Amino acid sequence: xxxxxxxxxxxxxxxxxxxAGVSTATVSRALxxxxxxxxxxxxxxxxxxxxxxYTPNVAARSLRAxxxxxxxxxxxxxxxxxxxxxxxxxxxxxxxHGYGLLIGxxxxxxxxxxxxxxxxxxxxVDGVILLNGRVPEGLDRSMSDTGTPMVAVxxxxxxxxxxxxxAQNREAAIEAVAYLVALGHRRLAYVAGPKDNVxxxxxxxxxxxxxxxAGIDRRQASIYPGDFTFAAGETAAQTFLSSPGRPTGVFAxxxxxxxxxxxxxxxxxxxxxxxxxxxGFDGIxxxxxxxxxxxxxxxxxxELGRQGAALLVEALSGAATATDAxxxxxxxxLVVRDSTGPAPVG
Amino acid sequence: xxxxxxxxxxxxxxxxxxxAGVSTATVSRALxxxxxxxxxxxxxxxxxxxxxxYTPNVAARSLRAxxxxxxxxxxxxxxxxxxxxxxxxxxxxxxxHGYGLLIGxxxxxxxxxxxxxxxxxxxxVDGVILLNGRVPEGLDRSMSDTGTPMVAVxxxxxxxxxxxxxAQNREAAIEAVAYLVALGHRRLAYVAGPKDNVxxxxxxxxxxxxxxxAGIDRRQASIYPGDFTFAAGETAAQTFLSSPGRPTGVFAxxxxxxxxxxxxxxxxxxxxxxxxxxxGFDGIxxxxxxxxxxxxxxxxxxELGRQGAALLVEALSGAATATDAxxxxxxxxLVVRDSTGPAPVG
DNA sequence: AGAAAAACTGTAATCGATTACATTTTCACT
DNA sequence: AGTGAAAATGTAATCGATTACAGTTTTTCT
Numbered sequence: 001x002x003x004x005x006x007x008x009x010x011x012x013x014x015x016x017x018x019x020a021g022v023s024t025a026t027v028s029r030a031l032x033x034x035x036x037x038x039x040x041x042x043x044x045x046x047x048x049x050x051x052x053x054y055t056p057n058v059a060a061r062s063l064r065a066x067x068x069x070x071x072x073x074x075x076x077x078x079x080x081x082x083x084x085x086x087x088x089x090x091x092x093x094x095x096x097h098g099y100g101l102l103i104g105x106x107x108x109x110x111x112x113x114x115x116x117x118x119x120x121x122x123x124x125v126d127g128v129i130l131l132n133g134r135v136p137e138g139l140d141r142s143m144s145d146t147g148t149p150m151v152a153v154x155x156x157x158x159x160x161x162x163x164x165x166x167a168q169n170r171e172a173a174i175e176a177v178a179y180l181v182a183l184g185h186r187r188l189a190y191v192a193g194p195k196d197n198v199x200x201x202x203x204x205x206x207x208x209x210x211x212x213x214a215g216i217d218r219r220q221a222s223i224y225p226g227d228f229t230f231a232a233g234e235t236a237a238q239t240f241l242s243s244p245g246r247p248t249g250v251f252a253x254x255x256x257x258x259x260x261x262x263x264x265x266x267x268x269x270x271x272x273x274x275x276x277x278x279x280g281f282d283g284i285x286x287x288x289x290x291x292x293x294x295x296x297x298x299x300x301x302x303e304l305g306r307q308g309a310a311l312l313v314e315a316l317s318g319a320a321t322a323t324d325a326x327x328x329x330x331x332x333x334l335v336v337r338d339s340t341g342p343a344p345v346g
Numbered sequence: 347x348x349x350x351x352x353x354x355x356x357x358x359x360x361x362x363x364x365x366a367g368v369s370t371a372t373v374s375r376a377l378x379x380x381x382x383x384x385x386x387x388x389x390x391x392x393x394x395x396x397x398x399x400y401t402p403n404v405a406a407r408s409l410r411a412x413x414x415x416x417x418x419x420x421x422x423x424x425x426x427x428x429x430x431x432x433x434x435x436x437x438x439x440x441x442x443h444g445y446g447l448l449i450g451x452x453x454x455x456x457x458x459x460x461x462x463x464x465x466x467x468x469x470x471v472d473g474v475i476l477l478n479g480r481v482p483e484g485l486d487r488s489m490s491d492t493g494t495p496m497v498a499v500x501x502x503x504x505x506x507x508x509x510x511x512x513a514q515n516r517e518a519a520i521e522a523v524a525y526l527v528a529l530g531h532r533r534l535a536y537v538a539g540p541k542d543n544v545x546x547x548x549x550x551x552x553x554x555x556x557x558x559x560a561g562i563d564r565r566q567a568s569i570y571p572g573d574f575t576f577a578a579g580e581t582a583a584q585t586f587l588s589s590p591g592r593p594t595g596v597f598a599x600x601x602x603x604x605x606x607x608x609x610x611x612x613x614x615x616x617x618x619x620x621x622x623x624x625x626g627f628d629g630i631x632x633x634x635x636x637x638x639x640x641x642x643x644x645x646x647x648x649e650l651g652r653q654g655a656a657l658l659v660e661a662l663s664g665a666a667t668a669t670d671a672x673x674x675x676x677x678x679x680l681v682v683r684d685s686t687g688p689a690p691v692g
Numbered sequence: 693a694g695a696a697a698a699a700c701t702g703t704a705a706t707c708g709a710t711t712a713c714a715t716t717t718t719c720a721c722t
Numbered sequence: 723a724g725t726g727a728a729a730a731t732g733t734a735a736t737c738g739a740t741t742a743c744a745g746t747t748t749t750t751c752t
Contacts, residue, residue: 010467010491012738023702028740038700038748053491055467059414060738062405063707070448079434079648081427088425091451095458100465102416103447105437112441119446121356121401145356145399230635259635266637286632289576289605291612302425358708369732374710384718384730406708409737 011054020048031056062123070100071312072125074116076132078105082282082301083131086154089305090129097313099126106132117142127312129153133198135160149315153308155198156327163311163325165304169199172297172332173206174213176251176279179334181214184343185249185277189222191236191261193253197228203253203281222247226257233260240276241268248276248343255280255287255296262290262339273341283335292338300330357400366394377402408469416446417658418471420462422478424451428628428647429477432500435651436475443659445472452478463488473658475499479544481506495661499654501544502673509657509671511650515545518643518678519552520559522597522625525680527560530689531595531623535568537582537607539599543574549599549627568593572603579606586622587614594622594689601626601633601642608636608685619687629681638684646676 017024022045029036030045037045048054062068071094075083091101102125104116113136119125120142127148128139133155143150151163180188190207193200204223211221224239226232233252237260240246252258258280262272272278272292280287283298307328363370368391375382376391383391394400408414417440421429437447448471450462459482465471466488473494474485479501489496497509526534536553539546550569557567570585572578579598583606586592598604604626608618618624618638626633629644653674 010469013740014738024739025703025741026701029701032740036700041700053467055464057409057738058465058468058470059405059408060707061740063403063409063709064738064740066707066740068405077434078437079427079430081425081430084425084427084430087449088423088451088453091424091449092453095451095461100470101449101451103433103437103449105434105441105447107434107438115441118401119404121399122404123356124404124446230631259632263635263637286635289609289632290635291609291637359710360708370709371711371733372731375731378710382730387730403708406737407710409739410708410710412710412737 011052013054013056015052016045016048016054019052020045066123067126068124069098070102070125071127071129071309072102072104072116072119073129074104074106074132074136076106077108078103081284082299085301086131086305086308089302089307090153090309091305092302093306093309093313099313099316110136113137113139120146120148127151127316129308129312130157131155133157149312151308151312151315153304156202158198161325163308163315163327165308165311165328165330167299167304167332168329169202169332170206170209172281172334173203173251174210175334176281176297177207177210177214179336180249180251180277180279180340181210181216183249183277183340185247186216186343187220187245187247188216188249188251189224189236189240189247191224191226191233191250191252191257193257194227200253207251226253228254228256230256230260230263233257233262234264237261237264237268240265241270246276249279249340250276251279251281253281255282255284255294258294258296258339259286259290262292262294272339275344277340277343279340281332287335288337295337295340296335297332298335299332303330357398359400359402361398362391362394362400365398366391412469413472414470415444416448416471417473417475417655418448418450418462418465419475420450420452420478420482422452423454424449427630428645429500431647432477432651432654435648435653436499436655437651438648439652439655439659445659445662456482459483459485466492466494473497473662475654475658476503477501479503495658497654497658497661499650502548504544507671509654509661509673511654511657511674511676513645513650513678514675515548515678516552516555518627518680519549519597520556521680522627522643523553523556523560525682526595526597526623526625526686527556527562529595529623529686531593532562532689533566533591533593534562534595534597535570535582535586535593537570537572537579537596537598537603539603540573546599553597572599574600574602576602576606576609579603579608580610583607583610583614586611587616592622595625595686596622597625597627599627601628601630601640604640604642604685605632605636608638608640618685621690623686623689625686627678633681634683641683641686642681643678644681645678649676 013024013027016027027045030042034042094101106112116136117139128150130152131154153165156164156166192204211218224236226236252261258278262278270276280294280296283296287294287296359370359373362373373391376388380388452458462482463485474496476498477500499511502510502512538550557564570582572582598607604624608624616622626640626642629642633640633642
């Protein structure tokens with residue numbers, strides 16, 4: 001129990017100051033505002049820093065400077081590859097500006113929200129990025145109490161007055177319908193996401209608008225309920241298979257459901273795209289490795305993250321709060337692959 | 347520029363103390379060691395805390411208490427779904443113990459390593475979890491300087507004297523060969539990972555050992571080089587297709603390569619599993635959605651993360667450093683699906 | 693050269709909690 | 723009731739940096 005060397009504590013600023021023969025203030029300035037020092041002084045300090053391997057204590061720095069250089073990213077489900085890509089974009093941008101990433105995983109429940117609010121309230125982070133399309137209960141208050149800026153990425157939050165970055169979901173959905181119609185499809189179906197989800201609402205709205213634009217009666221189209229999972233796609237497939245006058249063009253609100261659908265209908269002997277064309281949404285990596293490869297809309301995941309982070313960094317660097325927060329909408333290109341083709345004749 | 351209310355600062359411990367009519371020490375104890383207070387006092391303090399919505403400042407607490415309740419997780423590539431699952435397990439365990447997750451994404455390069463070392467050296471985290479199978483240059487020194495515990499998860503780090511959690515890669519690979527042999531396959535191939543990777547080494551060793559166990563001459567088997575990517579699987583497929591006396595049983599060091607391989611050989615008219623059986627490794631979600639569905643070994647990703655985190659928590663709670671650090675190896679069950687079958691006759 | 697301005701550097705207060713040590717209160721027991 | 727031990731609470735030092743303000747040195751300009 002006595003293999004402790006007694007003073008294992010790491011170097012402090014005072015040690016550097018002493019070694020360099022300057023005050024702690026000068027050391028601090030050497031590290032945070034080097035331009036303020038004479039070149040000779042700076043060199044002397046830096047040499048001392050290097051020689052004893054000094055790194056400023058982050059807690060002390062945060063306490064005094066009132067900022068932590070940390071950003072909280074609220075993720076609905078960290079195990080979802082989609083968010084992994086977005087996180088990557090966020091990480092790129094933030095780390096380029098010296099910020100670190102604190103992960104707040106909601107694990108698909110709301111139980112952890114109070115904990116996240118504590119993180120904000122305790123001043124542990126300088127800013128927040130929401131990927132979950134909902135402002136956790138009470139977070140807004142904490143944010144305004146502490147003056148912590150926030151941005152929403154991926155899922156727009158209706159009526160919010162902070163910056164947001166999302167995809168052109170509605171526009172893409174309209175294009176999906178137009179694309180299928182151009183291939184000759186008239187009996188269309190939509191595999192939906194959970195009703196309370198913003199993305200779902202936007203995509204559904206786009207689907208319906210697309211129908212209108214093509215002059216197709218809404219009652220002629222089917223909407224299969226779903227929840228963004230493979231299983232939901234498979235369930236939708238069952239409904240599809242047992243329906244009279246099956247649709248020939250199917251647009252799923254995300255790739256997982258599209259793939260689940262694909263798998264199930266093919267297992268039942270339906271040929272894709274000969275009998276039915278399938279369009280997904282998201283552009284996940286595996287969409288290109290299923291059979292047939294999936295036509296889908298490729299979301300700019302990394303770019304979503306990057307731009308969201310950029311907006312936050314801007315807010316953090318104290319740019320006077322613009323009167324109206326920017327709402328960026330990135331385009332979502334259609335990637336045509338083998339799951340879509342001309343409508344069957346008759 | 348004057349919409350600041352002047353004193354926007356959030357409540358401090360002194361405010362609570364005053365309201366409750368006690369000293370700051372008592373408030374602090376109410377929050378960190380409630381058992382130490384009389385019930386009446388505790389209640390009074392807690393009520394005061396609640397009524398003004400006090401949350402302790404994390405920086406101040408960390409500075410004085412010398413711990414941050416934060417753990418650094420070093421991830422080789424945050425966009426990789428595999429790690430996303432591991433992260434989930436880590437998060438579950440850590441957050442259950444009050445620890446937060448700081449992400450250190452290496453983004454597949456080594457450029458960021460110095461930054462990560464800074465995080466440790468500056469006392470920003472209490473512990474480190476490595477998912478990248480390598481101790482970043484100089485980190486070991488920082489760890490011992492600061493006394494920060496560390497554990498490695500997923501990829502064992504040879505010769506390291508800290509706790510580790512990995513999978514039984516070698517055992518699984520042996521089983522892969524045995525399984526194929528049992529199906530009648532004698533001409534086998536292995537799609538390898540990058541040579542400097544620990545997992546690759548273990549799986550390759552298992553493959554070779556499996557051959558020996560089955561009495562198959564090593565020269566009779568093929569080893570296709572690879573790097574864990576889809577593309578590598580496709581490349582391997584080309585080599586496979588142009589080889590005389592094609593192997594009939596293929597074991598890939600991960601699922602991505604197995605899937606790339608599958609896709610390419612089928613495109614060339616080879617039937618799976620009639621002409622060739624394919625076994626993957628990892629058990630990624632999509633292995634069940636390709637065609638044919640992929641026989642693979644399902645890594646206990648979440649459990650790897652969870653147990654790794656548990657080991658770290660143990661180390662953090664000051665359990666006297668056991669003389670020898672535990673090296674846990676979790677079993678990797680074989681999941682038989684449709685990509686494997688009896689060897690073709692002749 | 694000398695004065696004023698500009699650039700540097702130092703002193704010491706400060707951020708907001710935790711905690712060693714001192715003091716007071718409570719409790720059990722004779 | 724009186725005593726000592728145990729429990730609860732208070733006082734004030736402390737963690738390690740940043741930064742306002744003051745003081746010193748250098749530069750610029752006449």
